[in-house]
Amino acid sequence: MVKILLVGCLGRMGRIITGLASGSDNITVVEGVDQYAGTARDADYPVRTSLSDCDRDADVLVDFSNAGALSEILDYICGRNMPAVLCATGYSPEQLDEIQKASEKCAILRSSNMSIGINLIEELLEEISGKLLEAGFDCEIIEKHHNQKLDAPSGTAISLGESVRTGAGKDLEFIYDRSARRKKRPAGEIGFSSVRGGTIVGEHEVIFAGTDEVITLKHEAFSRAVFGKGALEAAAFLKGKGPGMYSMRDVLK
Numbered sequence: 001m002v003k004i005l006l007v008g009c010l011g012r013m014g015r016i017i018t019g020l021a022s023g024s025d026n027i028t029v030v031e032g033v034d035q036y037a038g039t040a041r042d043a044d045y046p047v048r049t050s051l052s053d054c055d056r057d058a059d060v061l062v063d064f065s066n067a068g069a070l071s072e073i074l075d076y077i078c079g080r081n082m083p084a085v086l087c088a089t090g091y092s093p094e095q096l097d098e099i100q101k102a103s104e105k106c107a108i109l110r111s112s113n114m115s116i117g118i119n120l121i122e123e124l125l126e127e128i129s130g131k132l133l134e135a136g137f138d139c140e141i142i143e144k145h146h147n148q149k150l151d152a153p154s155g156t157a158i159s160l161g162e163s164v165r166t167g168a169g170k171d172l173e174f175i176y177d178r179s180a181r182r183k184k185r186p187a188g189e190i191g192f193s194s195v196r197g198g199t200i201v202g203e204h205e206v207i208f209a210g211t212d213e214v215i216t217l218k219h220e221a222f223s224r225a226v227f228g229k230g231a232l233e234a235a236a237f238l239k240g241k242g243p244g245m246y247s248m249r250d251v252l253k
Contacts (some may be wrong), residue, residue, distance in 0.1 A: 002026060002028070002235055003028055003030045003056075003060075004027065004029045004030065004061075005029075005032070005061045005062070005082075006032045006033070006062050007034075007065045008034060008063060008088075009034050009043055009047060010034040010036050010037070010043070010047065011034070011064060011065070012224060013064040013228060013231075016224050016225055016227075017029065017064065017228045018044075019228075020225065020229060022044075026236065027232050029045050030045060030056045031045055031046050031054050031058060032045055033047070033048050033049070033050065033054065034047055034065075037049045050072070051072050052072075052076075059082075059235075059239045060085060060235040061076070061077055061083070061085070062085045062231055062232075063085065063086050063088055064088065064231070066090070067088050067091050067092070070086075070098065070099070074098060074099070074102045077102070077106050077108075082106060083107035083108070084107070084109070085109045086099065086110040086111075089112050089151055089155030089156075090155065091155075103243060103245040104243055105243055107238050107241040107243060107246060108244075108246065109237070109245075109247065109248070109250070110247070112158065113155070113156040113202075113227070114227040114228075114229075114231045114248065115221060115230050116248075117219045117226070118156060118204065118219050119247075119249060119252060121160070121163075121206070123249065124217065125160065125163040125217070126163050126167040127167065128167065129164040129168050130167045132210070133167075133168045133187075137208040137209060137210040139164050139208055139209075140192075141153070141160055141190060141191070141207070142192075142195070143157040143193070143203065144195040144196075144197075144202070144204075145194075145201075145202055145203075146199050146201065147197050147199075149196060152194040152196065153176065153193075154194070156204055158174075160206055161174055161190050161192065173188055174192060178191065201221045201222060202219075202220070205217070237250065237251045
């Protein structure tokens with residue numbers, strides 16, 4: 001049995017994780033952390049307002065809160081050598097450095113998107129991007145999310161762009177806004193476009209536009225459950241792992 005400490009347990013993704021775990025034979029949530037602890041929305045397990053109040057024995061911490069909780073989470077897991085699955089987005093470069101440093105003490109799996117489909121697309125991009133860009137294709141990434149999402153472009157869009165960079169073998173420039181310039185599109189860039197509206201769960205398109213042909217890789221999530229399932233698979237994988245940085249690709253091997 002994999003015992004999970006769930007941070008952000010009363011949020012939308014926290015509720016989904018709780019529901020999926022309750023129907024699992026090998027995963028259970030033993031304790032949660034949420035700023036709304038003590039309200040009528042509490043779960044069937046103990047919910048604390050702070051990690052420092054947690055006292056249940058857990059195998060893996062799963063975080064679906066926000067980037068602002070990172071320092072407390074890293075202090076907690078490093079002090080206990082506890083593996084952690086980090087699912088929040090919007091980390092700053094400094095925070096990413098903190099995560100990398102913490103991975104020297106404990107196992108950390110970080111992914112901007114926990115779905116199997118997105119992670120397979122990233123692998124595919126690394127295989128095909130170099131050939132397409134060498135053939136003169138331009139790359140653009142479009143992402144769509146609900147109107148409550150705070151960061152733009154999404155962490156997943158950035159991750160997809162990094163996969164294109166890796167496949168290309170060169171440092172392509174990320175362009176988030178072209179409104180201030182008036183010139184033709186140069187070859188060495190990847191353009192990002194963000195759409196925010198309604199209750200769109202998540203949609204990502206990577207477009208390779210060449211002469212007289214266009215190749216599009218698209219992923220659309222119809223339910224947040226796809227992210228929850230991936231997070232639980234990651235938690236099960238991470239149990240008992242030694243220090244280091246892991247990814248969903250390690251889970252999918």
